[in-house]
Amino acid sequence: xxxxxxxxVRMAGINKSFGGVKVLDDVTFEIGRGEIVAxxxxxxxxxxxxxxxxxxxxxxxDGTTFRNGTEVTITSPRAASRAGISFLPQEVSVIPEMxxxxxxxxxxxxxxxxxxxxxxxxxxxxxxxxxxxLGFEHVSVDALIGSLPVGEQRIVEIARALSGSxxxxxxxxxxxxxxxxxxxxxxxxxxxLRDAGASIVYISHYLSEVFExxxxxxxxxxxxxxxxxxxxxxxxxxxxxxxxxxxxxKLFEERDxxxxxxxxxxxxxxxxxxxxxxxxNMDVRSGEILGIFGLVGSGIEHLGRVxxxxxxxxxxxxxxxxxxxxxxxxxxQAKAAGIGFVTAERKTEGxxxxxxxAQNLAxxxxxxxxxxxxxxxxxxxxxxxxxISRLGIVTTGPGQPMRFLSGGNQQKVCVARxxxxxxxxxxxxxPTRGVDIGARKDIYKxxxxxxxxxxxxxxxxxxxxxxxxxxxxxxxxxxxxxVRNWQDAREVDAAALLAATADNPATxxxxx
Numbered sequence: 001x002x003x004x005x006x007x008x009v010r011m012a013g014i015n016k017s018f019g020g021v022k023v024l025d026d027v028t029f030e031i032g033r034g035e036i037v038a039x040x041x042x043x044x045x046x047x048x049x050x051x052x053x054x055x056x057x058x059x060x061x062d063g064t065t066f067r068n069g070t071e072v073t074i075t076s077p078r079a080a081s082r083a084g085i086s087f088l089p090q091e092v093s094v095i096p097e098m099x100x101x102x103x104x105x106x107x108x109x110x111x112x113x114x115x116x117x118x119x120x121x122x123x124x125x126x127x128x129x130x131x132x133x134l135g136f137e138h139v140s141v142d143a144l145i146g147s148l149p150v151g152e153q154r155i156v157e158i159a160r161a162l163s164g165s166x167x168x169x170x171x172x173x174x175x176x177x178x179x180x181x182x183x184x185x186x187x188x189x190x191x192x193l194r195d196a197g198a199s200i201v202y203i204s205h206y207l208s209e210v211f212e213x214x215x216x217x218x219x220x221x222x223x224x225x226x227x228x229x230x231x232x233x234x235x236x237x238x239x240x241x242x243x244x245x246x247x248x249x250k251l252f253e254e255r256d257x258x259x260x261x262x263x264x265x266x267x268x269x270x271x272x273x274x275x276x277x278x279x280x281n282m283d284v285r286s287g288e289i290l291g292i293f294g295l296v297g298s299g300i301e302h303l304g305r306v307x308x309x310x311x312x313x314x315x316x317x318x319x320x321x322x323x324x325x326x327x328x329x330x331x332x333q334a335k336a337a338g339i340g341f342v343t344a345e346r347k348t349e350g351x352x353x354x355x356x357x358a359q360n361l362a363x364x365x366x367x368x369x370x371x372x373x374x375x376x377x378x379x380x381x382x383x384x385x386x387x388i389s390r391l392g393i394v395t396t397g398p399g400q401p402m403r404f405l406s407g408g409n410q411q412k413v414c415v416a417r418x419x420x421x422x423x424x425x426x427x428x429x430x431p432t433r434g435v436d437i438g439a440r441k442d443i444y445k446x447x448x449x450x451x452x453x454x455x456x457x458x459x460x461x462x463x464x465x466x467x468x469x470x471x472x473x474x475x476x477x478x479x480x481x482x483v484r485n486w487q488d489a490r491e492v493d494a495a496a497l498l499a500a501t502a503d504n505p506a507t508x509x510x511x512x
Contacts, residue, residue, distance in 0.1 A: 088161045105163060162189075251440065266326075356402070358377070
């Protein structure tokens with residue numbers, strides 16, 4: 001078990017600034033051999049930066065890192081790997097054109113071949129071995145990874161990190177794209193690795209996960225160490241107070257009982273797509289938040305894209321917007337109908353990384369922030385300052401490039417972009433994936449406010465607590481079908497949503 005008298009890794013007095021903004025201020029972090037340490041903090045707290053220093057992505061301005069009591073200088077990710085430290089980033093990072101086996105063995109190919117020639121048989125054998133250790137024998141080692149769902153791509157990425165000889169595994173939101181079942185299997189593997197002597201740094205915004213998997217919890221706030229706790233001896237409220245610097249507040253806004261009593265804005269009857277969605281029926285009314293819960297692979301990842309016109313071939317059934325037939329040929333037609341869409345794929349589809357915060361916020365409605373078809377920086381900046389204030393976006397200003405914002409602050413921008421007066425109906429996929437508690441509360445408050453003003457909102461999420469707390473009505477999708485439908489949000493809780501995914505998909509039950 002862990003021995004903090006002689007930590008495996010100790011980072012002492014770490015300081016780091018970007019563009020004159022100090023993101024780490026005299027931080028000390030340590031992990032013993034054979035323990036799982038959860039590293040928590042609000043967006044911009046510095047946790048990802050600290051781990052990128054440990055893994056050689058960034059260099060500290062000041063401070064010292066020790067490995068087994070000996071000072072080390074880690075100058076690159078390759079040097080970190082040689083030191084037995086492996087980093088699994090939040091965004092899935094795979095090579096789509098390569099097979100599962102090739103992706104898993106990417107870092108150890110020279111060991112599995114002779115000279116520059118890799119041994120395909122050895123790679124396939126090693127990949128099967130690691131996947132079996134993870135409990136994912138069903139994943140074909142010969143499949144092109146680009147053909148796999150995002151959840152299985154994440155599994156392969158985890159397998160790749162475990163294929164080497166790492167003693168310290170740094171995991172940033174590893175379950176963000178995993179189902180509950182796959183997450184449980186991952187936890188089993190992580191506990192087995194810990195018991196075998198491996199050390200794991202676990203970054204997550206899901207506190208239930210943290211309390212299930214970790215031995216200790218370390219909290220950063222505003223770039224400083226805000227607390228370190230034995231998981232068994234602390235509570236969620238204590239940890240949240242350390243993260244937020246204030247007493248825990250209610251996460252979800254109170255909603256009026258009459259929410260959702262307005263006219264139907266969007267409706268679908270018998271909506272189907274390929275073999276992924278089957279005979280879906282729904283109405284979304286003005287002034288309501290309809291939440292649909294589903295695990296990875298349930299079809300939830302396709303529904304928003306079908307409604308928004310991203311997926312438009314082989315769509316059957318009927319859709320209507322404000323009572324008028326609607327079958328989009330693409331996103332341009334969807335937007336013209338007053339429909340907005342916040343994608344779950346923030347990095348690849350949601351942000352314009354090299355453009356500024358102001359430009360990203362205005363991206364979907366350029367003509368609103370200028371004249372004669374030309375954008376006005378002054379008007380864009382005014383619009384941006386309003387949202388920076390409303391959502392507490394941590395940035396140096398409207399002109400800062402989006403790529404320098406933390407993931408959670410990027411997500412705030414993605415959501416705010418579509419909360420526009422011209423939108424009657426907004427679809428949000430995984431609106432707070434990888435987002436901390438404070439940012440989640442800010443986003444939920446804005447969604448509730450726009451619903452109160454009459455916007456119809458559809459939230460598609462694999463976070464059961466999110467759907468239970470945010471929705472006025474809720475549904476569960478499983479294997480492409482709606483299997484449960486609650487008309488009263490007060491009867492919805494996370495446990496009921498999760499339990500519904502085990503129901504027979506042919507048995508449709510409505511709870512009134």
